[in-house]
Amino acid sequence: VCAEPGLPGRDLCLACSAGLPWLWAACRRCALPLPGADADALCGPCQRSSSPLQVVRAAFVYSAPVDGLLLRFKFHHDLSAGRLLSALLVDAVASAERPQAIVPVPLHLSRLRQRGYDQAWELAKPVARALQLPLCRGLQRRRSTQPQSELDAVQRRRNLRGAFTAVGHLPAHVVLLDDVMTTGATLHAAALTLHRAGVQRVDAWVCARVP
Numbered sequence: 001v002c003a004e005p006g007l008p009g010r011d012l013c014l015a016c017s018a019g020l021p022w023l024w025a026a027c028r029r030c031a032l033p034l035p036g037a038d039a040d041a042l043c044g045p046c047q048r049s050s051s052p053l054q055v056v057r058a059a060f061v062y063s064a065p066v067d068g069l070l071l072r073f074k075f076h077h078d079l080s081a082g083r084l085l086s087a088l089l090v091d092a093v094a095s096a097e098r099p100q101a102i103v104p105v106p107l108h109l110s111r112l113r114q115r116g117y118d119q120a121w122e123l124a125k126p127v128a129r130a131l132q133l134p135l136c137r138g139l140q141r142r143r144s145t146q147p148q149s150e151l152d153a154v155q156r157r158r159n160l161r162g163a164f165t166a167v168g169h170l171p172a173h174v175v176l177l178d179d180v181m182t183t184g185a186t187l188h189a190a191a192l193t194l195h196r197a198g199v200q201r202v203d204a205w206v207c208a209r210v211p
Contacts, residue, residue, distance in 0.1 A: 001013075020088070021061040021063045023058050027041060027042055029053060029055065030051065030053070030184055031181060031204075033211050055203040055204075056181065056205075056206070058092075058181060058207070059089045059208065061211060062208040062210040067208070082123055086126035087130075090131065096203075099173045099174050101171050101174050102128050102134070102175050103136050103174045103176055104120035107141060109141075127205070136171075136174065138166060140165050166193050172199065172200040176202060176205070178204070181210065187206075
Protein backbone atom coordinates (compact mmCIF):
# COMPACT_ATOMS: atom_id res chain seq x y z
CA VAL A 1 0.00 0.00 0.00
CA CYS A 2 2.70 2.50 1.02
CA ALA A 3 5.82 0.63 -0.21
CA GLU A 4 7.25 0.33 3.31
CA PRO A 5 8.44 -3.11 4.50
CA GLY A 6 5.62 -5.37 5.65
CA LEU A 7 5.08 -7.11 8.95
CA PRO A 8 6.36 -10.70 9.30
CA GLY A 9 4.23 -12.95 7.10
CA ARG A 10 2.07 -10.09 5.79
CA ASP A 11 2.57 -7.56 2.99
CA LEU A 12 1.39 -4.60 5.08
CA CYS A 13 3.35 -2.32 7.37
CA LEU A 14 2.16 -1.63 10.91
CA ALA A 15 0.59 1.74 10.03
CA CYS A 16 -1.32 0.39 7.02
CA SER A 17 -2.50 -2.60 9.04
CA ALA A 18 -3.83 -0.27 11.72
CA GLY A 19 -5.71 1.73 9.09
CA LEU A 20 -7.65 -1.15 7.53
CA PRO A 21 -11.43 -0.50 7.45
CA TRP A 22 -12.51 -3.74 9.17
CA LEU A 23 -16.26 -4.33 9.16
CA TRP A 24 -16.99 -5.59 12.67
CA ALA A 25 -20.68 -4.66 13.04
CA ALA A 26 -23.02 -5.40 10.15
CA CYS A 27 -26.33 -6.91 9.11
CA ARG A 28 -26.08 -10.68 9.40
CA ARG A 29 -27.82 -11.28 6.07
CA CYS A 30 -26.37 -8.62 3.76
CA ALA A 31 -23.29 -7.26 5.62
CA LEU A 32 -24.55 -3.69 5.45
CA PRO A 33 -22.58 -1.76 8.11
CA LEU A 34 -24.61 -1.31 11.33
CA PRO A 35 -22.43 0.49 13.90
CA GLY A 36 -22.88 -0.98 17.36
CA ALA A 37 -25.01 -3.90 16.17
CA ASP A 38 -24.65 -7.40 17.57
CA ALA A 39 -23.86 -10.50 15.52
CA ASP A 40 -27.52 -11.38 14.87
CA ALA A 41 -28.72 -7.91 13.85
CA LEU A 42 -30.68 -7.41 10.62
CA CYS A 43 -30.94 -4.13 8.72
CA GLY A 44 -34.38 -2.71 7.88
CA PRO A 45 -34.59 -4.09 4.31
CA CYS A 46 -33.55 -7.58 5.46
CA GLN A 47 -36.24 -7.52 8.16
CA ARG A 48 -38.85 -6.75 5.50
CA SER A 49 -37.80 -9.23 2.81
CA SER A 50 -36.36 -12.70 2.45
CA SER A 51 -32.95 -13.53 1.02
CA PRO A 52 -31.43 -16.65 -0.57
CA LEU A 53 -28.35 -15.97 1.57
CA GLN A 54 -28.44 -17.00 5.20
CA VAL A 55 -25.29 -15.26 6.46
CA VAL A 56 -22.98 -12.80 4.69
CA ARG A 57 -19.52 -11.99 6.05
CA ALA A 58 -17.55 -9.05 4.65
CA ALA A 59 -14.03 -8.42 5.87
CA PHE A 60 -14.02 -4.68 5.16
CA VAL A 61 -16.02 -1.63 4.24
CA TYR A 62 -15.17 -0.75 0.65
CA SER A 63 -12.83 2.17 1.29
CA ALA A 64 -9.11 2.97 1.30
CA PRO A 65 -6.78 1.16 1.20
CA VAL A 66 -8.85 -1.97 0.46
CA ASP A 67 -10.55 -0.42 -2.57
CA GLY A 68 -7.16 0.24 -4.16
CA LEU A 69 -5.96 -3.29 -3.42
CA LEU A 70 -9.08 -4.76 -5.02
CA LEU A 71 -8.72 -2.62 -8.14
CA ARG A 72 -5.05 -3.59 -8.48
CA PHE A 73 -5.91 -7.25 -8.06
CA LYS A 74 -8.97 -7.31 -10.31
CA PHE A 75 -7.92 -5.08 -13.20
CA HIS A 76 -4.13 -4.76 -13.08
CA HIS A 77 -2.94 -8.37 -12.68
CA ASP A 78 -1.60 -7.72 -9.18
CA LEU A 79 -1.90 -11.23 -7.78
CA SER A 80 0.15 -10.29 -4.73
CA ALA A 81 -2.66 -7.91 -3.73
CA GLY A 82 -5.06 -10.83 -4.08
CA ARG A 83 -2.90 -13.00 -1.86
CA LEU A 84 -2.94 -10.31 0.83
CA LEU A 85 -6.72 -9.90 0.55
CA SER A 86 -7.18 -13.67 0.91
CA ALA A 87 -5.13 -13.70 4.10
CA LEU A 88 -7.16 -10.84 5.54
CA LEU A 89 -10.41 -12.56 4.57
CA VAL A 90 -9.30 -15.69 6.44
CA ASP A 91 -8.92 -13.55 9.57
CA ALA A 92 -12.39 -12.06 9.07
CA VAL A 93 -14.20 -15.42 8.73
CA ALA A 94 -12.23 -17.31 11.37
CA SER A 95 -15.25 -17.42 13.69
CA ALA A 96 -17.83 -18.12 10.95
CA GLU A 97 -19.72 -21.39 10.80
CA ARG A 98 -17.85 -23.69 8.44
CA PRO A 99 -19.57 -24.74 5.20
CA GLN A 100 -19.06 -28.06 3.48
CA ALA A 101 -17.50 -26.34 0.45
CA ILE A 102 -16.49 -22.94 -0.93
CA VAL A 103 -17.95 -22.01 -4.34
CA PRO A 104 -16.26 -18.99 -5.98
CA VAL A 105 -18.55 -16.78 -8.10
CA PRO A 106 -17.30 -17.52 -11.64
CA LEU A 107 -16.48 -15.29 -14.57
CA HIS A 108 -17.89 -16.00 -18.02
CA LEU A 109 -15.38 -17.72 -20.30
CA SER A 110 -15.06 -14.64 -22.53
CA ARG A 111 -14.21 -12.42 -19.54
CA LEU A 112 -11.80 -15.05 -18.22
CA ARG A 113 -9.95 -15.08 -21.56
CA GLN A 114 -9.78 -11.30 -21.53
CA ARG A 115 -8.54 -11.00 -17.93
CA GLY A 116 -6.41 -14.12 -17.82
CA TYR A 117 -7.55 -15.25 -14.37
CA ASP A 118 -10.72 -15.51 -12.30
CA GLN A 119 -10.36 -13.18 -9.32
CA ALA A 120 -12.87 -15.02 -7.11
CA TRP A 121 -11.13 -18.36 -7.74
CA GLU A 122 -7.73 -16.82 -6.96
CA LEU A 123 -9.12 -15.36 -3.72
CA ALA A 124 -10.78 -18.63 -2.76
CA LYS A 125 -7.77 -20.94 -3.18
CA PRO A 126 -5.75 -19.61 -0.21
CA VAL A 127 -8.92 -19.29 1.91
CA ALA A 128 -9.91 -22.90 1.28
CA ARG A 129 -6.36 -24.06 1.99
CA ALA A 130 -6.09 -22.09 5.23
CA LEU A 131 -9.47 -23.27 6.51
CA GLN A 132 -9.06 -26.82 5.15
CA LEU A 133 -12.29 -26.65 3.16
CA PRO A 134 -13.07 -28.18 -0.25
CA LEU A 135 -13.04 -25.76 -3.18
CA CYS A 136 -15.85 -26.49 -5.61
CA ARG A 137 -16.53 -25.27 -9.16
CA GLY A 138 -20.24 -25.61 -8.47
CA LEU A 139 -21.33 -22.77 -10.73
CA GLN A 140 -20.81 -21.79 -14.34
CA ARG A 141 -21.62 -18.44 -15.89
CA ARG A 142 -23.53 -19.53 -18.95
CA ARG A 143 -23.90 -16.13 -20.57
CA SER A 144 -21.77 -13.02 -20.70
CA THR A 145 -23.36 -10.14 -18.81
CA GLN A 146 -22.79 -6.41 -18.85
CA PRO A 147 -20.38 -5.25 -16.10
CA GLN A 148 -22.41 -4.70 -12.94
CA SER A 149 -20.49 -1.51 -12.12
CA GLU A 150 -22.19 0.18 -15.09
CA LEU A 151 -25.74 -0.53 -13.86
CA ASP A 152 -28.14 0.62 -11.15
CA ALA A 153 -29.75 -1.78 -8.65
CA VAL A 154 -32.75 -2.75 -10.81
CA GLN A 155 -30.61 -3.20 -13.91
CA ARG A 156 -28.15 -5.32 -11.94
CA ARG A 157 -30.88 -7.80 -10.96
CA ARG A 158 -32.20 -7.95 -14.53
CA ASN A 159 -28.68 -8.37 -15.90
CA LEU A 160 -28.08 -11.53 -13.81
CA ARG A 161 -31.30 -13.39 -14.66
CA GLY A 162 -30.37 -16.82 -15.95
CA ALA A 163 -26.65 -15.99 -15.83
CA PHE A 164 -25.59 -19.00 -13.73
CA THR A 165 -26.05 -22.73 -13.87
CA ALA A 166 -25.13 -25.27 -11.18
CA VAL A 167 -22.77 -28.12 -12.07
CA GLY A 168 -21.61 -31.29 -10.38
CA HIS A 169 -22.45 -32.64 -6.95
CA LEU A 170 -23.12 -29.93 -4.39
CA PRO A 171 -23.27 -30.41 -0.60
CA ALA A 172 -26.08 -29.12 1.62
CA HIS A 173 -24.19 -26.05 2.93
CA VAL A 174 -21.89 -23.94 0.76
CA VAL A 175 -20.30 -20.50 0.92
CA LEU A 176 -20.17 -18.27 -2.13
CA LEU A 177 -16.93 -16.30 -2.29
CA ASP A 178 -16.47 -13.06 -4.20
CA ASP A 179 -14.40 -9.90 -4.07
CA VAL A 180 -16.99 -7.13 -3.52
CA MET A 181 -20.68 -6.96 -2.59
CA THR A 182 -22.52 -3.85 -3.77
CA THR A 183 -26.28 -4.44 -4.10
CA GLY A 184 -25.98 -8.22 -3.70
CA ALA A 185 -27.53 -8.94 -7.12
CA THR A 186 -24.72 -11.24 -8.24
CA LEU A 187 -24.60 -13.20 -4.99
CA HIS A 188 -28.40 -13.49 -4.88
CA ALA A 189 -28.57 -14.81 -8.45
CA ALA A 190 -25.83 -17.33 -7.71
CA ALA A 191 -27.47 -18.40 -4.43
CA LEU A 192 -30.86 -18.91 -6.09
CA THR A 193 -29.21 -21.12 -8.70
CA LEU A 194 -27.59 -23.22 -5.98
CA HIS A 195 -30.86 -23.56 -4.08
CA ARG A 196 -32.62 -24.75 -7.24
CA ALA A 197 -29.89 -27.39 -7.54
CA GLY A 198 -30.71 -28.70 -4.06
CA VAL A 199 -28.33 -26.77 -1.80
CA GLN A 200 -30.10 -26.16 1.50
CA ARG A 201 -28.00 -23.30 2.91
CA VAL A 202 -25.95 -20.69 1.07
CA ASP A 203 -23.76 -18.14 2.86
CA ALA A 204 -21.38 -15.61 1.33
CA TRP A 205 -17.91 -14.36 2.17
CA VAL A 206 -16.59 -11.22 0.47
CA CYS A 207 -13.53 -9.03 0.88
CA ALA A 208 -15.46 -5.76 0.97
CA ARG A 209 -19.00 -4.43 1.26
CA VAL A 210 -20.01 -1.20 -0.43
CA PRO A 211 -22.13 0.76 2.13
